[in-house]
Amino acid sequence: MSDVLFTSHATAKGGRDGHVKSDDGIIDLNLVNPAGGSKEKGTNPEQLFAAGYAACYDGALNLKASNRNKEIDSTITADVSFLKDQSDNGFKVGVTLNVEIKGVSQSEAEELAEEAHEFCPYSKATRGNIDVNLNVKAV
Incomplete structure (x- = not known):
């Protein structure tokens, strides 16, 4: 493993209908499976x-814009879908990153979005494992 800068900890119990809590207590949430039809309130892994x-x-994205001396205002909405996996009759996730960037043209927004996607640790972790689509809009 590379040089560790920090490590976060969270514990789950009870799976998709259980509970998740971070070691510092900031995250302390009930989990509810949205596909299960429950009326309970809670979050889910997705x-x-x-x-x-x-x-x-x-x-x-903001780091890449800063490196180019671009002043932007961005909003990212990640849509994470729980999908049926046809290859093994199991399940998988897919992601669409909805990227809105103020302060640049559409072509600059698309370039910055691709650069961020190459650099982002989450994008690196998912690359080749799940489908991630970028939906980029200069606003």
């Missing part, structure tokens, strides 16, 4: 992954 991916990608 929602947590979407939040993490959106934040990480936005950080990478």
